[in-house]
Ligand SMILES: Nc1ncnc2c1ncn2[C@@H]1O[C@H](COP(=O)(O)OP(=O)(O)O)[C@@H](O)[C@H]1O
């Protein structure tokens with residue numbers, strides 16, 4: 544009569560446990576994969592595809608080993624079943640609980656346990672990976688949302704700035720406050736809003752003449768008027784004339800800014816330049832000298848009056864400029880032709896005016912005239928520029 548040892552009983556129970564765990568884990572894994580495939584988008588499916596093949600590869604050795612062991616244990620199982628039957632026969636019964644089928648009576652081994660554990664771990668990581676993919680997709684979505692919001696905010700800010708800049712160029716004849724100008728408004732004391740609106744500024748050719756103090760802007764502009772029929776409008780001259788004009792509301796303000804070498808508020812200067820252009824209805828070519836001296840002035844003039852065709856930029860080294868200004872000081876009677884004001888004007892030119900030249904350089908709208916030379920030579924350089932850009 545075949546006998547069944549305690550060891551064999553324990554082995555049998557463990558085998559059953561492992562087989563059942565294997566089945567449960569396999570079913571869960573299959574259910575998980577099909578759910579993921581259904582739910583996920585293409586990217587996730589690709590990811591899962593890779594995860595599945597990774598999992599299959601990692602399971603292959605364990606599954607092979609499990610199958611080998613199952614085959615090997617079936618021998619022991621048969622022996623055990625026989626023994627069970629023998630015991631039952633002795634008791635006069637047929638078929639026992641142990642005869643529940645050869646497929647179930649198997650013994651576990653360490654590789655089999657490892658196979659199940661590897662299956663469980665793989666399923667766990669599969670879950671984890673799927674969560675990671677979801678997290679990544681969420682992070683990407685959040686980032687896109689944030690970028691979209693930033694872009695919208697930027698566009699709104701740009702719109703606001705443009706609107707403000709346009710508002711600042713509205714003409715308001717009666718809007719001047721006690722200081723003589725309304726910040727943000729370009730006023731005219733001589734022309735009505737209707738006259739301003741009807742004036743064809745955009746049909747006029749405007750050339751800005753820029754350069755450091757004493758670089759020869761005025762001198763060369765005078766020659767260009769003579770030879771090419773331009774109207775020369777010097778912002779500095781217009782300001783000085785307004786400063787002297789009897790009854791001017793901004794005279795004192797201008798005097799202060801000029802002496803300090805600072806830039807007079809653009810509303811005042813653009814108002815004077817615009818009126819001066821309207822005084823020359825018949826002319827279509829303007830040299831605007833010493834303006835714009837800051838980016839603020841440039842933007843306000845472009846929005847409220849017109850764009851320039853190009854810039855004549857007079858470039859000169861500082862020692863020559865000092866020498867010329869100190870010479871001019873002997874006869875000019877200007878409050879700013881002295882060394883203290885000059886130093887301040889150089890600083891303002893570097894910090895506020897040169898950026899305007901740099902901005903136009905970006906658009907190839909600058910012709911640079913080297914003016915470290917005699918009057919004749921510099922004018923000849925100026926004419927070359929004009930021919931190139933006309
Ligand atoms: N190339 C030059 N060589 C010598 N002196 C010059 C030259 N160009 C201009 N000047 C003189 O230098 C001074 C400044 O010139 P100006 O045309 O008034 O400069 P800006 O208008 O740029 O301030 C004037 O006295 C002018 O006669």
Ligand SMILES: O=c1ccn([C@@H]2O[C@H](COP(=O)(O)OP(=O)(O)O)[C@@H](O)[C@H]2O)c(=O)[nH]1
Pocket residue numbers: 754755756757758760777778779780782800801802804805806807808812832833834835836879888
């Ligand atoms: O658009 C302008 C032009 C001139 N100025 C003032 O006028 C002074 C003299 O300018 P101008 O062009 O007559 O002389 P430059 O310094 O170029 O020789 C400057 O220093 C500024 O104080 C100004 O405020 N805005």
